[in-house]
Amino acid sequence: GNSVTQMEGPVTLSEEAFLTINCTYTATGYPSLFWYVQYPGEGLQLLLKATKADDKGSNKGFEATYRKETTSFHLEKGSVQVSDSAVYFCALSDLSGTYKYIFGTGTRLKVLA
């Protein structure tokens, strides 16, 4: 079945450091890929998405590229801020079928001032 694997946390960085959170997936067909973020005390919210191979999703300085050849969707940001401290979830979904979403285990990011 479909699955998502993401790097374990926590990840602790200093402000303005470069961020990479790895995500790989296993899927039949051509899923859409997502990054969701959960800030402390809040619900999950969509950060960015990509619906086909080679697409790049971007939002709030974060980027991720849909790499079919490596089945990856790594999240990157060039310069993190303290306000980026949150838990980040990689997810996939079949948007042309059942609309079932599968989430990774989440990676906690802590950014220090």
Added chain:
Amino acid sequence: EAGVAQSPRYKIIEKRQSVAFWCNPISGHATLYWYQQILGQGPKLLIQFQNNGVVDDSQLPKDRFSAERLKGVDSTLKIQPAKLEDSAVYLCASSFGDRANTGELFFGEGSRLTVL
């Protein structure tokens, strides 16, 4: 625009007791999801509704969990009897489903259950 509403936010019960969680999705969203999020893990789908029909309940422990979505709008998730391992945050999410689907799930703030 109102978001996904869930209640209660917190609930503490003894094992073998029952509990119910309520969710009101965003207006017009045909698809409603209940997820279980255990501490340190990602959300796990319990049940998915399309309007008032069940699309997927393969991971719902049906001997103790039940869910309904009457009239295709709000939904209730019930646990009876509760076990210690049911301690988790229960997340409700909604989306347009197969109409005007942007790929985005909208989540409520969750209902945190502690079973003692």
